[in-house]
Each structure stands twice: as C-alpha cells, then as structure tokens.
Amino acid sequence: MILQIYTVIHTLISLVAIFTGLVVVVGMLGGKRLDGWTKWFLVTAVATTITGFFFPFHGFTPAIGLGIISLPFLALTIFARYAKRLAGPWRWIYVIGAVICLYFNLFVAVVQAFEKIPALHAMAPTPTEPPFKFTQLIVLLVSVLLAIVAAIRFRPELIRTT
Numbered sequence: 001m002i003l004q005i006y007t008v009i010h011t012l013i014s015l016v017a018i019f020t021g022l023v024v025v026v027g028m029l030g031g032k033r034l035d036g037w038t039k040w041f042l043v044t045a046v047a048t049t050i051t052g053f054f055f056p057f058h059g060f061t062p063a064i065g066l067g068i069i070s071l072p073f074l075a076l077t078i079f080a081r082y083a084k085r086l087a088g089p090w091r092w093i094y095v096i097g098a099v100i101c102l103y104f105n106l107f108v109a110v111v112q113a114f115e116k117i118p119a120l121h122a123m124a125p126t127p128t129e130p131p132f133k134f135t136q137l138i139v140l141l142v143s144v145l146l147a148i149v150a151a152i153r154f155r156p157e158l159i160r161t162t
Contacts, residue, residue: 003055009051014044017045017102018105018106020044021098028154029146031155033156041102045070045074045102045105049067049104053067066104074097076097080097081094081098086156091151091154096151099150102143107139110132111127
C-alpha cells in the first residue's frame with residue numbers, strides 16, 4: 001500500500017517535471033526566461049530523480065544508472081542558471097542541460113508507457129522491439145533539435161523588461 005502511494009507521488013512529480021520542462025523549453029525557443037516555470041521544472045526534475053532512488057531494487061538497474069547520470073546534469077543546469085546567471089557560455093550550458101534533463105524524464109516516460117499501457121506493451125513487450133526503439137529515437141532526435149534551436153534562440157540578455 002505504501003509503495004503504491006509512493007509510486008503515485010513519484011509519477012505525479014515526474015509528470016509535473018515533464019510538463020514544466022516542456023513549458024520552459026518552449027519559452028526558450030521564444031527567448032523567454034520563464035523564471036517561475038524554470039524553478040518548478042528544476043525542483044521537480046531533482047525530486048523525481050531523487051525519489052527514484054528509494055524504490056526497492058535488487059542490484060544495479062538501468063533506472064539507477066539513469067538517476068546517477070541525471071544528477072550531475074541537473075546540478076550543472078542549476079549552477080548555470082542560478083549561480084552563473086546565464087552569463088557567457090553558461091547560457092548555452094543551461095539550455096542544453098535543461099533539455100537533457102527533460103529528455104531523461106521523457107526517456108523514462110516512454111519506458112513506463114511501453115511497460116504499463118497494454119496497447120504499447122503488446123507492440124513491444126521488451127525494449128528490444130522496433131516500435132520501442134523507434135519511439136525512443138524520435139524522442140532523442142526531437143530533443144537534440146530542440147536543444148540546438150533553443151541554444152540559438154534563447155538570449156535573455158537581449159530581452160528588455162521595460
């Protein structure tokens with residue numbers, strides 16, 4: 001019972017991280033900082049990563065590996081955004097880091113969707129089938145494209161707040 005509640009909370013945090021991350025990336029594409037959305041994206045991205053470590057597991061799992069990889073990206077993204085205030089190269093480091101953090105959450109969402117949604121699971125019961133691989137490839141390619149375009153277009157120092 002407690003594990004089910006924990007799973008629901010973790011899932012909700014993950015969905016909020018994905019939603020707010022998408023809003024932040026769309027904002028970047030429009031050259032907007034979206035400070036409030038960014039704060040919630042980064043807080044929920046950190047929360048979903050950390051809460052992922054507290055599920056019962058036996059040995060090292062791909063989810064644990066992804067969590068370990070995610071934390072340095074989150075730390076660097078937060079550092080670039082808040083400590084370095086997007087100055088100089090920290091602007092594009094922040095943009096790319098934020099998109100990578102969003103991508104990691106989307107990657108897990110695809111995995112979970114193929115595991116939990118019967119129609120998707122029937123198409124690809126394991127992550128070795130073409131529908132799963134194709135979906136992950138599309139998510140990766142879209143993320144790379146978004147990162148490149150956002151890095152070019154996100155220039156908050158050029159935005160006047162008058």
